[in-house]
Amino acid sequence: MGEKIRKIKNILFYVFTIFSAVFGLFFLFWILFTIVIKGITNFNFQVFFKDAPPPGSEDLGGLRYAIVGHFIIVGLAILIGIPIGVLAGTYLAEYGKDSKITNIIRTLSDILTSVPSIIVGLFIYAILVKPFGSFSAIAGAVALAILMIPIIVRVTDDMLSMVPKELREAAYALGAPKWIVITKVTYRAALAGILTGIALAVARIAGETAPLIFTSFNNNYFSLDLTKPMASLTMTIYQFAGSPFKNWQALAWVGAFILTIFVLALNLLGKYIAHKKAHKMR
Amino acid sequence: MKKILDNFYKYLTLFAAIFVILIVLGIFISLYLNSKLAIDTFGFIKFALSKVWNPSKEIYGGLPAIFGTIVSTILALLIATPIALGIGIFLSEICPQKFKNPFSTAIELLAAIPSIIYGMWALFFLAPFVSKYIAPLFGAHTTGICIFTASLVLAIMIIPYIAAIVRDAIDNVPNVLKESAYGLGANKYEVVRHVILPYTKTVILGAIILALGRALGETMAVTFVMGNVFKIPQSLFEPGTSITVKIANEFNEAYTDLYTSSLFLLGFILFIMSFAFISLAKVFILKRKIKA
Secondary structure (H helix, E strand, C coil): CHHHHHHHHHHHHHHHHHHHHHHHHHHHHHHHHHHHHHHHHHCCHHHHCCCCCCCCCCCCCCCHHHHHHHHHHHHHHHHHHHHHHHHHHHHHHHHHCCCHHHHHHHHHHHHHHHCCHHHHHHHHHHHHHCCCCCCCHHHHHHHHHHHHHHHHHHHHHHHHHHCCHHHHHHHHHCCCCHHHHHHHHHHHHHHHHHHHHHHHHHHHHHCCCHHHCCCCCCCCCCCCCCCCCCCCHHHHHHHHHCCCCHHHHHHHHHHHHHHHHHHHHHHHHHHHHHHHHHHHHC | CHHHHHHHHHHHHHHHHHHHHHHHHHHHHHHHHHHHHHHHHHCHHHHHHCCCEECCCCEECCHHHHHHHHHHHHHHHHHHHHHHHHHHHHHHHHCCHHHHHHHHHHHHHHHHCCHHHHHHHHHHHHHHHHHHHHHHHHCCCCCCCCHHHHHHHHHHHHHHHHHHHHHHHHHCCCHHHHHHHHHCCCCHHHHHHHHHHHHHHHHHHHHHHHHHHHHHHCCHHHHCCCECCCCCCCCCCCCECCHHHHHHHHHHHCCCHHHHHHHHHHHHHHHHHHHHHHHHHHHHHHHHHHHC
16 A cells, blocks of 8 residues: 555656656747747848837838947946956955955855846946936946856856866966966966856846846937947837837847847857866866 | 066956955945935835825835735745756656756756846736636636736746756765665655755755845846736736836836935845845855855
8 A cells, every 4th residue: 555655656756847847848938939930920131230110110120229239238248347257256266265355255246146137227327327417328338247247256266266276386386477377377277167157147148128227228229329328139129029019019029039049049159168168178 | 577467466356356345335335325315204114014106296105016026926936946846856867868968958048038038928928828828717807917927927937047956956966875765665756855855955945045036136027017006916816016117117207306216215125135035045055065
């Protein structure tokens, strides 16, 4: 009798875990399927060359302004975020090591990773938008940079700590000063890991919307002025998807399609770099 | 000269590290300063417990938003936790080796999809689905724009986070432990229930709290389907609002200082909540590390 109950429990357990797995895959495919179908059926190459259409017109228009704006904002964020993140991670792994203050920085950095992104938007609004009296692409970029810094700090710290001591000692024995050892030896040894982290961090910020609402705001025109509001793909999707106009909604789907492909490709690239590195080490 | 460069690099990295502290402090201080007007006008506790949000009379209170945030987060966790545990266990214990990698990647991709995409998909597909198929099961009528739909999107978003941590934790359970249990004649369920879960419970708890932090602060996935109706809903199938939805929808239109400050205060409350939960998660995960 007990044997039978054990067996039934085991079978139920299998059923439950397999159901969970199917549940997860079901939603993944549902979402991806929707994005791909809606994206492709509405797609037209003119989206790369034209700007926003008038609401409710027959014309699909295009997303040139939003794509360019997105690249500018994300690019600027990368320029700000990577150096600060890598340098801070370097301090933790190479100089601070296990001192009290370094561990406090580590903890704060980890906490920063999980701070809601809309809060970062409010923070940047308070320090960069309100004082200067205007939404700006720069403010948006700084907000995104703040979201990527803790991710890069963490991965740099971890990857540098994994570089074998012997490698550094060999360089010191040749008379190299510490900063040369770090920049020429340790960074190179940890490069693949750090690049993976950067790819994932960029993928994360490229999909962010909430921190842009009160910083770079939005704009329906092509603009290269960094001190003015600038369109981004995510804000444009937010605006168009919530609108009642068919052509704007269609454009939102195309934008969602482009964004999803970009973000997922970056993720796969990151995984690929990590995977290749793991093979090399074997 | 060599020495100078060496020191320069050291201080450069130190400066970057201190910058991280400054960001966290800066967020805290700027949120506090900007919500000070609302705190002084209404009082922190009174604001958090008041149900009125009336811009024309300049009276603001946060309870419905705080309520919506907490309820949608808890409901999302209730849906997501068992499923995520199931996926984690499936990935590390049941899935054939051949499919493990593609399946893992698929679940990780689910985590990588931008939240605005979840939001848009939820608006056009999940909300109608809830309205047509799920709400009738409970005898409710809804357009699909409701707390339940919002919680369901949140659940779908946090499932992969929990699942990935659970999978890694289970992968790290020493084989000796599992094999001894199998050796005693235990079946898969018993090994998972009595060996693996007890061994990994602190990490799993940490993962759940971390996911909780994420659900609390999620904005874009819920902003379309929450409804932004400022009241405490009587049922899960009624529209409501949340802290993030309120801020995202109204911040740029707040026309008085007190209005803006009240939204900042909502943000400040959210920051404190998520800060507390993340610290808690860190304590759980850290404890584990020390033991290991």
